[in-house]
Every structure is written in C-alpha cells, then in structure tokens.
Amino acid sequence: MATSEPKQQPWREEQLRKYTFKTDQIPRLPCSDSKVDELISLGQPVVITDTKLATPALKWTLDYLQEHLGDGDYSTYESDSHIFRYFDEKKLQSHKGYSPPMKRIEVKFPEFVQRVRNYEPGDKKLYLQQQLNDTVGKQIVVDFLQFNWPWISTYQRKNNWGQLTSNLLLIGMEGNVTPCHYDEQENLYAQVGGYKRVILFPPSQFSCLYPYPVHHPHDRQCQVDFENPDYERFPNFRNAHGYEAVLGPEDVLYLPMYWFHHFESLLDGGLTTSITFWYKSAPTTDITYPLKPQQKMAMMRNIEKMITEALNDPEEVRSFGPKSDSDSWVRFLAVVLVGPFMKDMVLGRYTNCRDPVV
C-alpha cells in the first residue's frame, strides 16, 4: 500500500513578519467536514481547502491576464513603504491638511505588469485592487462563469446572506501589507496565486485595536502600528490576541463581517493574486440580548455618525477632551461615569487620535 508522504509546507517561517501579539491558528478544513457549515453559520472564520471556488483563476498569471483582461483601467495603489493603508477618498475632502500614505492611480494592465517586472528597491511598491467588471475580455468571462458558483450559492442561501456585491481582484508585490481593519460585508476570500498570511481579531477585541473615528479618512482601520505599537496611546493593544493562517492557491477563507483583518504577501515569496467574494450580510430578524460585539460595533458607527453630523464639524468631535481647566470635569465624567460602551468608543480612539506620520 502506498503511504502518503506528509506534505511539505510550501513557505518558511522567515517569510512571516514578526509582531508582538500572540495568535492561534484558524482551522483548515475540507468542504466535506460538517464543522465548515457550523463555523460559517456561527460567524466564525475558517479556511476551506478544496472548494474549487476560483480554480479557473489558478492560470491567471501576469502573461495570461495581460492577454485577456482587455484595455480597461486598473485601480492600483502606489506606496513608498510596504504598507497599503486604505483611505476613504470622500472623507479626505473634509479632513484638510491630511495627505494619505498611498496614492490611487488608474493604469492599463500592461503598464502594471511592466512596472512590477522592472521593480527595483527604492521604487514605489504597487498593489492592484480592481473590481472585476464588464471591461474584461471574453476568456476572463469564461473563467469567471466556471467558478464554483453552486458551492458558494449554497452558503449564501444557508446563511441568508444578501446579494453578491463585488469581486475585487488583488495583485500584490511580495511583502505588501494591508494593515488591520474591518469591513461591513461577509467575505469569502479566494487565494489563487502565491502565499498570503492573514491575521484576524474578533469584534470582541474592538477595545484592543483602536479603529480611527468614523469620520476620519481611515475609518474602519486600526490606529495601532503593528510593527511599532505605541502602548502609551494604545495600552489595550497588549491584550490583542489574533487568529492566523497562511493562504495558498485553492484556499478560501471565510472572513466574517466586522472581524478585524491584516493581510501580508509573504516576504520573498513573489506576487500574490486573490479574489474577494463580498456578500451583503443577512438581515437582522429577532434581536437577542446581550447584543453581540459586532452589533455593538454597528451601533457605535451609527452613534458616531449621528454625533458628527449633528455637530457638523469633525474637528469638534475629535478634539473631545479638556480645552481648559474648566473642561476637565467632562473628561472626569467620561472616564469615571460612562460605561464600557462609551469608553470603548471614545477613550484612546478620540482622546489620542493622531494622523500617522507620512
């Protein structure tokens, strides 16, 4: 009888960046394992190893894409460093004087390929992040139609998710980092080329991660620099505890809505290609108490939006805190009397909010 050799791990520990917090592993399971259904229905992350969700995209090399993508524009971010921190361009307008740490450019695919291939240390790093749309050529449409829609639609139905909103194609250079943030949709994230590490934190760790105020261009992004955490400003980051996995071709991660996530293309690992499948969340039917941490996050967002809109001046919200001695009782009230919900929303995040140094 043939014995199967244990499969060798196709990446090395030195390809992972080093951080200060502890992590556990996200479970890796085949589709046939009934735990997959259970975890997804509980809103818990899981890596599923054999969905064949985006198998036709395994052949999407740069050459293949260049031949078949068509001549549409591809949104690509340019960054001086390996960090690609997303910003909301609409919120930039009301946040005068702040220039974001990366720039979005629209390029034709061959230009992207040329810049990636000719990259030299010191050049700006690139990260293509473009929604798949109807400008792609016929062959890409054929590949797309052959994705495993029956499998993914089953999960959409079982979990009562809303419509598929978009598929983002991500092509990143080795070492690129998408820093920690959360999104407001359910995500089945298909890895198709190269290896990417993902680190997740559940919504219950909101108070360890200090997302920017909602009106800030970096809304939904954590303020803490994972590579050099400032524990004075963000003391609870010491208590952050993540879940992680390295995703390779054919792996699909269920990334639940409101879970914080950080992605890194492995160091010295070449280009990475991934495709997101974003779904609207299930409508809330009956509310049960206590509310879940993600429901509280949604509430906080609404309250912050209301306050910002009511005051009609983000600066007034942000510079909360004593401006003079006579204001100090306000801070006293906030610190001593307000319950954990308001503290999580305000302390550290609002009292210590600073723009990152560009």
Ligand SMILES: O=C(O)CCC(=O)C(=O)O
């Ligand atoms: O792959 C990445 O770099 C970021 C992906 C991400 O943030 C997402 O799929 O929500």
Ligand SMILES: [Fe+2]
């Ligand atoms: Fe995301």
